[in-house]
């Protein structure tokens with residue numbers, strides 16, 4: 001099961017003297033209470049749903065059974081033209097129980113299957129009508145030894161075992177059972193039985209696929225004594241940074257692919273593209289490259305995909321994604337490839353779609369991040385970007401600065417949690433919070449604010465200090481919490497003025513500063529570090545704060561509502 005990704009309902013289906021389905025809203029643990037302990041079936045499909053089309057209800061939960069009860073299907077992705085297809089099927093007498101696009105696919109497949117009496121032909125006819133993205137697995141009640149698959153735009157991986165075969169949206173949930181995988185390309189489809197995997201290309205010709213052997217890390221459900229993955233992952237930040245230093249800086253030298261460095265040096269403009277937290281890492285990364293006189297721009301993937309711009313004559317694209325499976329970014333990569341532009345993915349997930357398909361890939365080596373809210377991966381992304389930018393000019397001082405940042409993170413872990421917890425208690429009852437910063441501190445504010453809203457459900461805004469007076473200051477009212485980062489010597493005096501502006505309007509200010517820039521009333525004062533590394537050195541203060549607020553409110557820290565760990569739909 002891919003339950004680590006975040007979901008709101010779950011279901012399984014198998015064949016035991018008929019198609020049997022167990023599904024419900026809620027967790028896999030809850031679902032398993034209604035599933036028999038032993039099941040006699042040669043096939044089984046399971047799905048964890050993150051609602052897109054239709055609310056998280058039992059009827060919308062996968063697997064979906066077709067109207068005439070011949071086809072049982074799970075689907076990941078989005079069918080853009082499902083309304084037209086649904087209307088046509090309704091004219092043919094089909095009835096639908098839920099609101100999902102996936103149920104429409106089950107019925108479309110059934111309509112062709114009943115007509116042709118041939119599953120593979122039904123798949124091809126269905127494929128020809130579907131617009132959108134899908135990774136689909138289904139079985140037919142008449143042939144319950146076979147599991148059929150089809151893929152376009154959404155990831156689908158087959159795991160090959162001895163006497164069994166598996167399929168999933170990524171390799172990680174199968175790694176317990178096999179290390180050999182077949183990756184399906186867009187347009188491909190086929191079937192699996194206990195001892196056979198047969199795959200066809202877009203045109204229906206059988207394709208020979210050589211299994212890829214992968215030794216990816218088993219998703220650890222061992223909390224190692226921590227109450228939540230988020231806390232565990234925040235506390236893994238120091239080792240994440242040092243692991244990256246060891247991976248990309250050995251024997252006193254940067255160890256990046258020489259061709260990658262040449263391409264970066266030769267390009268006249270670098271574009272950073274990502275979503276959410278990874279976009280925030282790109283904001284920081286862009287500034288690092290500018291430090292070494294490279295011109296840079298940063299884009300949110302879903303925005304860029306609809307208005308792609310390529311500044312410069314020789315642009316190079318850096319894509320950033322913890323999961324390597326984010327659909328918005330995969331869409332961007334498609335456009336980038338159409339324009340033959342060199343690109344790099346920075347990802348935590350070896351073997352992911354972006355890792356496999358970009359010109360270059362740099363892994364974050366952070367270990368699996370289970371908590372939906374990204375923490376250690378953000379620090380890893382910014383650490384790696386700092387090193388990569390420095391490698392362009394062989395600026396080894398960055399490595400020493402990163403080592404110093406590790407000490408700061410350790411110090412925060414050892415000494416500052418009680419102080420942060422106090423601030424969290426005060427924030428928890430509020431409905432609105434502001435974060436302020438300038439430069440690197442503004443980038444950090446954006447990430448801090450996203451983290452707080454994700455897991456505490458408090459509305460929060462990050463504002464560059466200088467922008468306050470251009471609008472947002474209208475929202476400052478007595479008692480409103482304002483969290484301010486002051487770690488950059490250049491912008492510190494202006495930030496202190498901003499504090500006065502909001503204080504005079506009654507805001508309750510909590511300042512996070514570094515020793516040399518601190519003031520006696522600051523809430524958290526951390527050790528000094530090279531100021532450009534604030535996202536590496538002190539983001540853990542922001543992460544702890546969000547974590548403690550969420551705890552204080554009694555919320556599900558690791559699986560916040562409405563969010564998925566890997567966003568495989570656009």
Ligand code: F6R
Pocket residue numbers: 275276277278279320321322323324325326329372373374375450451454565566567
């Ligand atoms: C926030 C968070 C999301 C992800 C975003 C991109 O804590 O986790 O904002 O950063 O969905 O995901 P990746 O990095 O997997 O592409």
